Amino acid sequence: MALKFILLSFFLINSFNLFANSEVLKKEIENLEKTGTDNLDQNKIDSLQEMISKSENNEDQLEERFNKLIDVWQKKKINKSYFATVSFLTWTFPEKIKDSQGINSMNSQEAGYCLGGGHDWQNAYWGYGVDLCLGIMKADAGIKYGDQTYNDIGAPVYSVISKPNLFWRPGDRVKLILYVPLIYRNALINGSSDIEILDQNKYFIGLFVGADWEFSNFFLSTSIGKIFEFESSSWIVSLGYKFD
Amino acid sequence: MIKLILGIFILLIQNCYSTPNFIGFGYNTCITCHYNPYGSGPLRDYGRALSATLISDRILYPKEKTEEDIALNSGFLYRPPFNDWLRPSLFYRGLALKADPFGQEKKIEWINMQADANLVFKFGKQDNIYSSFTFGYVPAPPNIPTGDEGKYWRWSEYYLAYRPVNEFGIYLGLTAKVFGIRIPDHVAYSRIATGNTQYDQTHGVTFHYLKNKFEGGLQIFDGNLYQNEPLRPKGVTTKLEYAVSNKFKPGISVMVEKNDFLKSYIYALHSKNGYSEGSASLFELGLRQNEAIQTSKKEKLVYGLLQNFLYLRRGTFGIFELDYLKPNLDKNLNLWKFDVGLQYFIIEGVEFRFDLFNTKTFQKGPPVKDSWALLGQLHLWP
Numbered sequence: 001m002a003l004k005f006i007l008l009s010f011f012l013i014n015s016f017n018l019f020a021n022s023e024v025l026k027k028e029i030e031n032l033e034k035t036g037t038d039n040l041d042q043n044k045i046d047s048l049q050e051m052i053s054k055s056e057n058n059e060d061q062l063e064e065r066f067n068k069l070i071d072v073w074q075k076k077k078i079n080k081s082y083f084a085t086v087s088f089l090t091w092t093f094p095e096k097i098k099d100s101q102g103i104n105s106m107n108s109q110e111a112g113y114c115l116g117g118g119h120d121w122q123n124a125y126w127g128y129g130v131d132l133c134l135g136i137m138k139a140d141a142g143i144k145y146g147d148q149t150y151n152d153i154g155a156p157v158y159s160v161i162s163k164p165n166l167f168w169r170p171g172d173r174v175k176l177i178l179y180v181p182l183i184y185r186n187a188l189i190n191g192s193s194d195i196e197i198l199d200q201n202k203y204f205i206g207l208f209v210g211a212d213w214e215f216s217n218f219f220l221s222t223s224i225g226k227i228f229e230f231e232s233s234s235w236i237v238s239l240g241y242k243f244d
Numbered sequence: 245m246i247k248l249i250l251g252i253f254i255l256l257i258q259n260c261y262s263t264p265n266f267i268g269f270g271y272n273t274c275i276t277c278h279y280n281p282y283g284s285g286p287l288r289d290y291g292r293a294l295s296a297t298l299i300s301d302r303i304l305y306p307k308e309k310t311e312e313d314i315a316l317n318s319g320f321l322y323r324p325p326f327n328d329w330l331r332p333s334l335f336y337r338g339l340a341l342k343a344d345p346f347g348q349e350k351k352i353e354w355i356n357m358q359a360d361a362n363l364v365f366k367f368g369k370q371d372n373i374y375s376s377f378t379f380g381y382v383p384a385p386p387n388i389p390t391g392d393e394g395k396y397w398r399w400s401e402y403y404l405a406y407r408p409v410n411e412f413g414i415y416l417g418l419t420a421k422v423f424g425i426r427i428p429d430h431v432a433y434s435r436i437a438t439g440n441t442q443y444d445q446t447h448g449v450t451f452h453y454l455k456n457k458f459e460g461g462l463q464i465f466d467g468n469l470y471q472n473e474p475l476r477p478k479g480v481t482t483k484l485e486y487a488v489s490n491k492f493k494p495g496i497s498v499m500v501e502k503n504d505f506l507k508s509y510i511y512a513l514h515s516k517n518g519y520s521e522g523s524a525s526l527f528e529l530g531l532r533q534n535e536a537i538q539t540s541k542k543e544k545l546v547y548g549l550l551q552n553f554l555y556l557r558r559g560t561f562g563i564f565e566l567d568y569l570k571p572n573l574d575k576n577l578n579l580w581k582f583d584v585g586l587q588y589f590i591i592e593g594v595e596f597r598f599d600l601f602n603t604k605t606f607q608k609g610p611p612v613k614d615s616w617a618l619l620g621q622l623h624l625w626p
Binding site for chain 2 (some may be wrong): 090111141149151153170171176209214215220222231235
């Protein structure tokens with residue numbers, strides 16, 4: 001008799017606990033649906049999932065509703081990643097020179113490579129990032145004086161480029177990106193007895209638009225923009241590898 | 245300079261409708277949507293329906309109109325097909341060109357690039373025999389003497405097609421050459437370097453094979469018979485592709501052609517890649533070797549294409565394109581072109597496209613000033 005009483009009590013208490021748990025779970029899910037998933041974290045997800053596994057309430061489709069909430073949370077969740085890049089870049093710089101006519105401008109067309117890496121933070125919809133690369137370029141600089149031409153072909157140009165950026169992800173493997181590149185340029189263009197090259201070391205800022213296409217851990221990036229004080233446009237095309 | 249740029253655009257922008265970037269939606273073969281297995285020209289009923297329901301925006305339709313209704317009414321003039329054996333089409337492309345958009349010149353040129361009418365006649369069971377005829381207007385190049393404009397009403401395509409089995413077809417007539425990735429932009433160096441521009445259709449016979457993941461084509465061509473015999477390039481070309489997945493399809497192309505003055509060997513590698521839903525990148529790298537018949541002098545050129553599409557929303561694509569041309573491997577001249585564009589299909593049969601082209605010339609010596617062109621295009625195929 002005593003054993004029957006104990007078992008019945010245990011059953012009643014357990015049933016009451018399950019009912020209470022289901023009610024708590026239902027309220028929690030309704031609350032998340034109303035207020036959003038901003039305060040959700042992994043611990044809370046684990047505890048709610050445990051409650052769902054024990055719950056016998058199938059009428060309110062709590063599991064399906066909770067899975068939808070997890071999906072929303074995962075899409076909003078910010079993920080971090082590191083990446084390495086090798087880039088081709090080109091620009092035209094109006095080199096300031098001093099010649100027999102005074103202060104003049106000589107265009108220097110520069111192209112080369114930039115090696116570096118960066119870090120980004122992104123969810124399924126948008127993100128932001130920053131990178132840093134060291135550039136080694138060759139300059140073809142020249143100016144015409146009537147029939148005569150002054151050239152320095154293949155002069156070395158070194159640069160340090162950082163590109164803070166903000167991006168929109170229209171798909172899970174693509175990005176549309178706005179960059180604000182910061183550039184330090186150090187050129188070693190030779191002058192002549194008649195031409196003195198001025199300001200070969202200087203900082204610049206620019207504005208670029210570009211896009212990324214991701215395949216597996218690799219990504220391809222193309223961008224075009226304006227570096228203020230430079231001539232015309234500048235391009236950067238990169239191949240990158242993202243570390244998981 | 246402005247006249248030169250204008251001339252180049254008039255010469256090279258093409259009446260092409262093939263859109264290989266739709267590999268981004270998993271469609272990696274042209275024959276799914278086009279009568280011509282290598283794209284361009286009229287769309288099949290299925291291609292029109294796909295264009296209406298997948299590619300184009302539905303902003304002009306009421307909300308209650310279903311995708312099925314839109315697909316059903318995606319035929320000629322937005323009606324269902326009126327019989328089983330005839331498919332008419334009209335094509336128009338107009339171009340607004342602003343050369344040097346950041347310069348002092350304010351003039352904007354409007355050019356009617358193309359106005360074509362097409363008829364496809366279908367015979368046999370499951371459309372396994374059909375013929376396509378496209379006649380229309382293309383603009384005269386700017387250096388053509390007055391009075392010669394009439395000749396620019398022309399046949400741009402006609403052929404008879406026979407597909408005895410689904411996997412294999414034979415096409416006899418006037419078509420574009422089978423080579424590389426047939427992108428709509430014939431200002432791309434990949435089209436100029438391979439002789440696949442607006443005026444480069446050729447008479448010949450094309451064999452097309454498509455089974456499982458493999459697609460191959462062989463075309464034996466006799467040149468365009470409307471062209472003078474000595475100038476007419478004749479030869480053979482082939483293109484082989486393998487779909488590693490429905491969104492990754494690499495391939496190779498080889499062409500040999502010859503006229504009375506020049507013999508050319510052209511080789512290319514290409515790859516079509518799809519990303520997410522609708523985004524794609526198209527890559528092609530090619531080498532052309534020309535040999536002058538009289539002097540045996542040989543020259544080689546190299547070209548490259550990287551055309552990236554970003555699917556922004558239904559009907560809207562961003563374009564980032566990089567073109568490369570080294571016209572002569574023995575000379576230090578390199579041309580690079582960057583295109584940033586936006587393409588909008590407001591409804592099936594109406595496309596707006598805007599492109600900003602920036603071309604850089606690299607050569608030994610004082611830098612050459614960049615050139616710029618801003619283009620707006622209206623493309624209609626109701």
